[in-house]
Amino acid sequence: xxxxxxxxxxxxxxxxxxxxxxxxxxxxxxxxxxxxxxxxxxxxxxxxxxxxxxxxxxxxxxxxxxxxxxxxxxxxxxxxxxxxxxxxxxxxxxxxxxxxxxxxxxxxxxxxxxxxxxxxxxxxxxxxxxxxx
Numbered sequence: 717x718x719x720x721x722x723x724x725x726x727x728x729x730x731x732x733x734x735x736x737x738x739x740x741x742x743x744x745x746x747x748x749x750x751x752x753x754x755x756x757x758x759x760x761x762x763x764x765x766x767x768x769x770x771x772x773x774x775x776x777x778x779x780x781x782x783x784x785x786x787x788x789x790x791x792x793x794x795x796x797x798x799x800x801x802x803x804x805x806x807x808x809x810x811x812x813x814x815x816x817x818x819x820x821x822x823x824x825x826x827x828x829x830x831x832x833x834x835x836x837x838x839x840x841x842x843x844x845x846x847x848x849x
Contacts, residue, residue: 765793784810
């Protein structure tokens with residue numbers, strides 16, 4: 717019965733559009749697999765995310781796990797969607813953006829509008845919220 721149950725579960729997961737790979741994937745693997753990211757050079761990602769070069773490479777090699785704000789910086793820098801950013805946050809074991817929190821609502825808006833890190837920080841500042849660290 718055990719193996720049959722496993723097969724049944726695998727079919728269920730496939731039907732739901734989820735694979736076991738999704739559960740084991742790291743942030744870097746997910747991030748680097750995205751078409752938008754594949755279309756950018758590392759130099760562009762570093763510049764757009766406004767991250768230190770060495771820190772960026774440590775993240776991409778899996779040597780460091782970026783904070784919530786740094787993950788959002790990477791997502792904004794790559795022009796990711798809100799859904800993609802949410803997945804990235806979850807993979808880094810960070811809280812998803814919560815629309816009832818003003819700062820998170822502003823960041824969600826920034827992602828939806830495709831704002832840069834600088835534009836997002838200006839909007840956060842104008843709204844009296846702390847910038848992305």
